[in-house]
Amino acid sequence: xxxxxxxxxxxxxxxxxxxxxxxxxxxxxxxxxxxxxxxxxxxxxxxxxxxxxxxxxxxxxxxxxxxxxxxxxxxxxxxxxxxxxxxxxxxxxxxxxxxxxxxxxxxxxxxxxxxxxxxxxxxxxxxxxxxxxxxxxxxxxxxxxxxxxxxxxxxxxxxxxxxxxxxxxxxxxxxxxxxxxxxxxxxxxxxxxxxxxxxxxxxxxxxxxxxxxxxxxxxxxxxxxxxxxxxxxxxxxxxxxxxxxxxxxxxxxxxxxxxxxxxxxxxxxxxxxxxxxxxxxxxxxxxxxxxxxx
Amino acid sequence: xxxxxxxxxxxxxxxxxxxxxxxxxxxxxxxxxxxxxxxxxxxxxxxxxxxxxxxxxxxxxxxxxxxxxxxxxxxxxxxxxxxxxxxxxxxxxxxxxxxxxxxxxxxxxxxxxxxxxxxxxxxxxxxxxxxxxxxxxxxxxxxxxxxxxxxxxxxxxxxxxxxxxxxxxxxxxxxxxxxxxxxxxxxxxxxxxxxxxxxxxxxxxxxxxxxxxxxxxxxxxxxxxxxxxxxxxxxxxxxxxxxxxxxxxxxxxxxxxxxxxxxxxxxxxxxxxxxxxxxxxxxxxxxxxxxxxxxxxxxxxxxxxxxxxxxxxxxxxxxxxxxxxxxxxxxxxxxxxxxxxxxxxxxxxxxxxxxxxxxxxxxxxxxxxxxxxxxxxxxxxxxxxxxxxxxxxxxxxxxxxxxxxxxxxxxxxxxxxxxxxxxxxxxxxxxxxxxxxxxxxxxxxxx
Numbered sequence: 001x002x003x004x005x006x007x008x009x010x011x012x013x014x015x016x017x018x019x020x021x022x023x024x025x026x027x028x029x030x031x032x033x034x035x036x037x038x039x040x041x042x043x044x045x046x047x048x049x050x051x052x053x054x055x056x057x058x059x060x061x062x063x064x065x066x067x068x069x070x071x072x073x074x075x076x077x078x079x080x081x082x083x084x085x086x087x088x089x090x091x092x093x094x095x096x097x098x099x100x101x102x103x104x105x106x107x108x109x110x111x112x113x114x115x116x117x118x119x120x121x122x123x124x125x126x127x128x129x130x131x132x133x134x135x136x137x138x139x140x141x142x143x144x145x146x147x148x149x150x151x152x153x154x155x156x157x158x159x160x161x162x163x164x165x166x167x168x169x170x171x172x173x174x175x176x177x178x179x180x181x182x183x184x185x186x187x188x189x190x191x192x193x194x195x196x197x198x199x200x201x202x203x204x205x206x207x208x209x210x211x212x213x214x215x216x217x218x219x220x221x222x223x224x225x226x227x228x229x230x231x232x233x234x235x236x237x238x239x240x241x242x243x244x245x246x247x248x249x250x251x252x253x254x255x256x257x258x259x260x261x262x263x264x265x266x267x268x269x270x271x272x273x274x275x276x277x278x279x280x281x282x283x284x285x286x287x288x289x290x291x292x293x294x
Numbered sequence: 295x296x297x298x299x300x301x302x303x304x305x306x307x308x309x310x311x312x313x314x315x316x317x318x319x320x321x322x323x324x325x326x327x328x329x330x331x332x333x334x335x336x337x338x339x340x341x342x343x344x345x346x347x348x349x350x351x352x353x354x355x356x357x358x359x360x361x362x363x364x365x366x367x368x369x370x371x372x373x374x375x376x377x378x379x380x381x382x383x384x385x386x387x388x389x390x391x392x393x394x395x396x397x398x399x400x401x402x403x404x405x406x407x408x409x410x411x412x413x414x415x416x417x418x419x420x421x422x423x424x425x426x427x428x429x430x431x432x433x434x435x436x437x438x439x440x441x442x443x444x445x446x447x448x449x450x451x452x453x454x455x456x457x458x459x460x461x462x463x464x465x466x467x468x469x470x471x472x473x474x475x476x477x478x479x480x481x482x483x484x485x486x487x488x489x490x491x492x493x494x495x496x497x498x499x500x501x502x503x504x505x506x507x508x509x510x511x512x513x514x515x516x517x518x519x520x521x522x523x524x525x526x527x528x529x530x531x532x533x534x535x536x537x538x539x540x541x542x543x544x545x546x547x548x549x550x551x552x553x554x555x556x557x558x559x560x561x562x563x564x565x566x567x568x569x570x571x572x573x574x575x576x577x578x579x580x581x582x583x584x585x586x587x588x589x590x591x592x593x594x595x596x597x598x599x600x601x602x603x604x605x606x607x608x609x610x611x612x613x614x615x616x617x618x619x620x621x622x623x624x625x626x627x628x629x630x631x632x633x634x635x636x637x638x639x640x641x642x643x644x645x646x647x648x649x650x651x652x653x654x655x656x657x658x659x660x661x662x663x664x665x666x667x668x669x670x671x672x673x674x675x676x677x678x679x680x681x682x683x684x685x686x687x688x689x690x691x692x693x694x695x696x697x698x699x700x701x702x703x704x705x706x707x708x709x710x711x712x713x714x715x716x717x718x719x720x721x722x723x724x725x726x727x728x729x730x731x732x733x734x735x736x737x738x739x740x741x
Contacts (some may be wrong), residue, residue: 007713043383044400044689072483132551133568155707241500242553243704259695264689 004282020272024035027080033267041264056268066243066269069252070276072159076248077227080166085219087167088174093204096182097177108179111172119223123236127152130237155245158203158238170226174219180209181215217288221281249273310411322422324693325359327631329611334628338390338615339374340366344580345450348648349636355432356635362628369574372501382406382620389621389629393446395437395682396506399740400689402440407616409443413630422560425656426638433653436682438614441740446614447708448653452575454511454599455669457582461593462570471571471597475515475540478600483547486570493547493594497560500553500703505695507557507671510685510701511573511609515602520686520694520723525732525739527720530713533604538705538712545706553706573599575603575611576676578675579669580649598672598679610680612653618734686741690730697722 036055039049060066091111095104114122123184138148151161185208193207199266231250234240240247240255247255253273257266307699321553324411346368353364367375377396381388382404391407401407414420418495426434429448438446458471466485472478478494486493498508513519521527528534549563561578563569564586564616579596582588599608615633617626642652643660646667657663685691697719705715731737 009454043403044692046383132549132554150551153554155709158554239500241703243500243707243709244700255696255705260696261379262693 010034033270035266035269036263039264041262042262044264050122052264056273057113058263059265060268060272065244065247066252066272069247069249070273072244072247073228073230073249074168076159076163076230077224079163080227081169081220081223083221084171084174085178085216087177088170088176089173092174092178092182093200095179100229108176111175113172114169115231117169119230119232120166120236122169123233126237128162130161152238154243158242158245162234162238165237166227166230167168169233170223174223177215177219178212181212185211213288217284220288221284224284225277228273301694307687316461317332317688320644322417322633324476324631327418327421328360328362328628331624331631334361334624335365335684336362336389336621336625336629337367337380337387338629338631338632339388339392339732340368341371341392341613342448343371343450343579344649344652345502345645348645348650351648352636352641356632360628360631362632364632366724376411382618385620388618389580389625390550390633391446391616391618392449393437394417395610395612396447396685396687396691396695398438398440398614400692401616402443402445403689406619407445408619408626410438411443412615413617413627413634416627419627419630419634421638423639424634425639428656429653430655430677432677432680432682433612436534436610436680437612437653438616440687440736442510443677447633449613449615450577451651451653452577452610453673453680454507454573454611455576455617455672455676456571456573456597456599457564457578458571458595458597459564459567459569459590459593460595460627462491462567466570471491471595472600475602476510479540482571487547488732491545491567492549492563492569494544494571495548495555495560495563496510496541496544496552496569496573497555497557498553498703498706499556499559500532500699501556502695502699503556504553504702505698506685507573507609508541508682508706509538509698511599512541514607514681514684516540517602519683520703523739525727527586527716527723529716531719531726534716536714537602537704538716541706542708542712554639562586573609574670575609576651576673579651580665583668593670596672598671598675602685605675607681607684608676608677608679610676610682610684620692635686639667683741688737690726699728 038051038053040052040055041049054133062073064261091107095107100107100218117125128134130138131151132153135151142148149157152158190207192205193203201287227248229250230248231254234246234248236253238246240251249269253266253269256262256269324490340350346366348368354368367377371394374392375394377398378388378391379400380386382391382401391401393401393407396643414424414426426444430451434444434449437448437451438444448642456471462488463469463471463482466482467483468482472482484492496511497503510520513529513534514537516533516537518531519528520535522531523729527537544670549569557562557574557578557597560569560572561574561581564572565582566572567589580588582594586590588594598606600606615637617629617633621629636645637652637654639656642654642657643663645652646657651673658670658674686694697720699713701719704710705712710718727733732739
């Protein structure tokens with residue numbers, strides 16, 4: 001009996017701190033957000049916080065601004081993720097070739113730099129580099145005879161700049177994950193396949209790809225989650241503008257909650273986003289984990 | 295008692311009163327007043343702007359004289375409101391509130407700040423030389439006043455001014471800056487927009503800059519306004535529409551991508567000689583005259599903003615400092631002493647010399663000041679013509695400004711017409727005001 005109690009105590013001491021921290025840092029704010037989402041909770045008028053039922057949720061679900069921001073977020077994801085994976089795959093395959101020696105190590109180190117750079121700094125760099133007059137991007141395309149492009153002052157171009165910048169920052173991550181996947185392919189299998197055919201696509205499709213599926217699954221889940229919460233880079237680069245051209249869902253929630261101080265509405269937006277994220281994650285897991293299992 | 299003896303007694307009593315007052319006035323000193331509060335630490339938010347750097351340079355003198363320590367927390371403008379609101383809601387550490395004129399209603403209605411009366415009535419704390427009448431009345435009332443009470447003393451004070459490159463204007467055959475917005479567009483615009491240079495830049499980035507510096511700037515001189523007398527949207531009135539359409543027309547003489555221009559880009563465009571004229575806050579004078587940051591040099595000249603059909607009505611903005619209600623009694627007293635000192639008549643000249651813009655009338659009357667600081671005459675003139683409700687100062691402004699920023703930028707980009715944009719802003723603005731209780735009579739129609 002004493003032994004059993006001691007075992008339980010040990011488990012508690014091992015798990016307790018983590019569980020308590022999670023409750024305090026993760027669950028308590030979530031519970032509070034659910035509470036505020038059912039109230040009129042204006043930070044600048046806390047003397048009156050009446051219960052409003054589903055009013056905030058109804059407003060969000062019928063608010064064009066919310067769905068437009070959601071649409072932009074998924075557009076960014078759908079535009080950038082395939083390119084990141086394609087480019088990442090290309091880089092991974094190049095680095096996977098034998099005989100690169102130090103060059104491979106140096107390239108791997110170089111690949112870490114963009115993703116190790118703070119999002120906000122990446123955004124500020126973008127703001128300077130995409131400047132219509134002094135930006136280095138326009139200087140570079142000027143060498144090719146292209147007239148300066150109004151990157152940040154035009155709705156379409158600003159969104160394109162955000163997509164480009166996201167690809168720049170996160171392609172290396174995809175490359176490193178896929179490179180790690182390629183190293184798990186048994187050498188003899190890959191060699192045998194290459195002796196069978198000189199077609200690299202067949203080798204990739206039938207031999208290497210099955211080993212890349214777990215990495216790809218992780219990439220889909222992580223990049224989707226990252227894009228849904230992408231804030232700092234876009235905020236410092238365009239602040240969601242011009243107009244609403246780059247106002248992603250996280251920027252909208254921040255704007256409503258911390259600049260218009262409507263915490264009730266912002267909480268409802270965040271809860272709806274959370275539900276969408278959970279549904280999406282479940283879909284990913286259902287489809288891709290099934291693939292892995294097969 | 296004869297009339298003569300009565301008059302004699304009254305004269306004696308009057309003389310005694312005056313003597314007492316004079317002796318009290320001369321007896322008051324900052325050092326003595328601060329003695330009970332030595333060792334007190336104050337927390338205040340400052341911005342990353344010239345006026346704050348000036349105050350920071352002056353600070354050691356105050357700390358040495360009083361033993362009160364002032365801890366400055368620096369934030370860019372865009373974060374300053376959020377940081378302060380969160381601090382006040384959480385009953386945090388701030389002892390002094392830094393109040394943009396559009397935050398005053400919000401702070402006062404939430405009772406986060408204290409009226410100055412409390413300290414003026416305390417003879418131990420009130421400096422007899424404070425001289426409230428010396429502040430420009432418009433500035434004191436707009437920056438520090440709400441609902442007939444004064445809460446804050448004007449600290450970092452702006453008026454919209456026209457900064458221009460007189461060499462570029464000379465070259466194009468203009469003897470001076472445009473007197474009206476119409477001239478700017480019709481005469482100066484075509485003449486100065488050529489060879490990659492532009493006549494004008496109007497900072498219009500989607501933040502407070504869009505609402506205050508761009509949208510509101512074209513409403514008032516054309517006779518428009520955000521709200522009518524019943525607090526309904528006035529943005530679709532003939533006058534407001536005239537102003538908004540004028541801005542669309544004027545954009546052909548502005549650099550491409552003007553909706554991405556904040557203050558820094560706009561000031562830099564003039565400083566580098568890329569545009570001939572800008573309308574900016576007086577606070578940027580020091581940036582434009584600094585040889586390290588500006589190439590304009592002696593070509594820089596300053597004038598009041600152009601007039602519209604409804605008059606000059608220049609942009610009005612600026613910050614006051616007020617004692618935070620959440621501070622304890624000692625901190626409140628120490629905070630008042632600091633606010634009173636940093637905005638005092640005695641320090642106004644030094645504050646000006648170090649890059650700040652005081653709101654004291656007396657400093658601008660001093661001989662040589664107008665000659666030394668090119669913006670003085672234009673500034674003083676602007677502070678006679680300003681509109682306190684240039685942007686409504688009520689508690690709902692933080693919500694409304696977000697709406698204006700979004701749709702104001704969409705109008706400029708041509709994504710919606712001026713009428714459609716104004717209607718969207720108007721409808722959403724009225725909804726906010728309705729929820730706040732203005733139409734149900736729960737709140738006075740004060741802005």
